[in-house]
Amino acid sequence: MAVIELAHYGPDFNADPYPYYAKLRETGPVHEVIARDGDPFWLVVGYEEGREALADPRLSKALATMGYESSDEAIMGPHVLTLDPPDHTRLRKLVAPEFTARRVERMLPRIQRVTDELLDAMGPSGSGDLVDALAFPLPITVICELLGVPLADRDTFRVWTNEIVAPTTPEGQRVMTVELCAYLDALIEDKRKAGPTDDLLSSLLRARAEDGDRLSAAELRAWAYVLLIAGHETTVNLIANAVRCLLAHPGQLAALRADFGLLDGAIEETLRFEGPVETSTVRFTREPVSYAGTEIPAHRTVLISLASADRDPARFPDPDTFDIRRSATEGRGPGHLAFGHGIHFCVGAPLARLEARIVLRTLLERCPDLALDPAAGAYDWLPGLLIRGVRALPVRW
Template identity: 50%
Template sequence: MNDPVTFDVTNPLFKANPHDFYTRLRESGPAHLVHLPGYGDIWLVTGYADARAALADPDLSKAPANVPASLRKSMMEAGGQDNFQLMAHMLNSDPPDHTRLRKLVVRAFTARRVRELRPRIQEITDALLDEVVEKGSADLIDALAFPLPITVICELLGVPVSDRDDFRRWTSILVSEDEELLPQLQDSFEQLNAYMSDLVRRKHTEPDDGLLSALVAVAEDGDSLSDDEVVWMAFLLLVAGHETTVNLIGNGALALMSNPDQLAKLRADESLLPAAVEEMLRYDGPVETATWRFTTSPVTIGNVVIPADQSLLVVLASANRDPSRFADPGGFDISREDNQHVAFGHGIHYCLGAPLARLEGQIAISSLLRRLPDLELDVAGEDLAWRLGVVMRGLQNLPVRFTPGSRSH
């Protein structure tokens, strides 16, 4: 048996264009054993139908207790640590625990709560663009894509403005796979955990109309969330919800600027905005692979049997460019119909924050088109740097230029 091919997510050239690699895998079979530096040998699922099946497969576990010993050993040998135990939240759980947690959280994180955020998200977006519109150039990641969702999440949770710089630093370290930041991971986790634990305790005696207070108060059939469970839910919102929206805005803006015909089409007809955001999610979505899954018994993917005690990643970026599901999958088409992508996952772990991410993405892109009418890249596309790592797909920076305008909006 040949040695597994290397899945090198720490290689900048690979992260700049992983799609050729995924195409080769997808064309050669439904599941592939690869070598992921720092993690050992793992399985990748790359096709659309197989990805949806795996994402909904109850025989694939997400619980930290089921992390294979080989994966823990590889991470420790690479100088890392067992990060799975740092994130014991709803996303990393199986039924019946997951069923109970999601049922309670859904009662607090309602569609109505998200809809009511629209005016405030627009206000935050306008204020951020006010800071750059007269300058003629900006880094869209620093100017808009990063501060917008962190401000929204902090306001949603009731985090004071004075503490948000700390939040940005902690969450950036927690999602980074930069080896230089690894020594700060445990400390950042402990500081954020201590801060959130204190904030949750205060919401018991000083409740407000924020989501954190709603999570503290939510109850059904005599059940409620413990303070630790509320803290973990806040972690999930901060890390998963915030980072995905950063990447949605950055990747989406890049896709538009790289496809001038589609940018012109959207400028001419803003009713295409919802479909455009869905195409951004499919074409170059914010999450490259779904979070880790583990086999506790043999699992069949297509015609491949994956043994027990194996680690598996579903490659959303590959599934969303599968030609058996999408016509011209490598093309960016904002009027694409029947765009049933898996950018937010599938099955019981489908992203709870998808409506909020969509809302922020639509408001951000719409505001960019309105406020910066001749927006274009200020660097060659091949010179853009992508963040390294397994799960997330996002730009380190996105330099743009435009004709300076007015702060009025």
């Protein structure tokens, strides 16, 4: 099997990677790949193989599997994206109760108020960037309030997180990580001195498991880091991608406007068709592993293309069609891998779905003639393989 060099793919791969993924799937569900920076890895592009790999205990999240130390972990502390059981199990257990569906639903009134305030600020008519006006400020407001981060620091967070999830340079990513972690250290120390409040960071400072276990200072910083990044950056692009897909498919938009009972289906179809996370975070083979007859040697880096898996025709009929009724007509539920699968399934999935549900319905109800701005030109797509989205979404209303 030939090694795939991403550098040979043109700039349109970033704008529309799906035809490339389709060609890869035609020749097999697993490929050896050379990244644009020259680093080798193995890419899983098939749905069944991707689902298996996401939950495969033979794949480790710890860089120590490769015999290296994690520079990111040295900066931010151990976190769930770089740990295996039992360490992963322990950390997730201490935080997961804060993200149950019931607890998240209690946030609905506040999310609705923030959405209304942002739409009020947009005015009854006009034009502008929907990412800047709505898709970014809503999730960052929600996650900052949840964690107890001052909203005055919102714009600074945007600079940090944009460079971390879609880096322009490796050094820029590292600098932003160091700055964000230093900020979180100071914030946590302030909360420790101030005493109990009702925000999540304060709760995690006090949280103890039944056996008396609690988060260390480094673990708390790392959790705050992960929740801030994953808790808003992915939701920003879920909201923007959903609006972009609906506006690009007027028949689907009309169906949704006529029946908001299709709203959950529209969100799930966005997650499948144009999800905010293009590939999983890295995993490493502990031993040789095989998927669909292709062996990946031990101590290799593995990425699962969620974007490709969720367009696999072996799982989704007519996968390149955006169909907000898909889950109901197929009768098998969402089935997509946009939030992952297995023990690393996204802990914030209920919050992301709730925010998307509220903002999409409110936006469409209050802006009945919402449309893409025809004078805007080509999209500026986020770089890299991790986050799938655009930097700006110019619209008129």
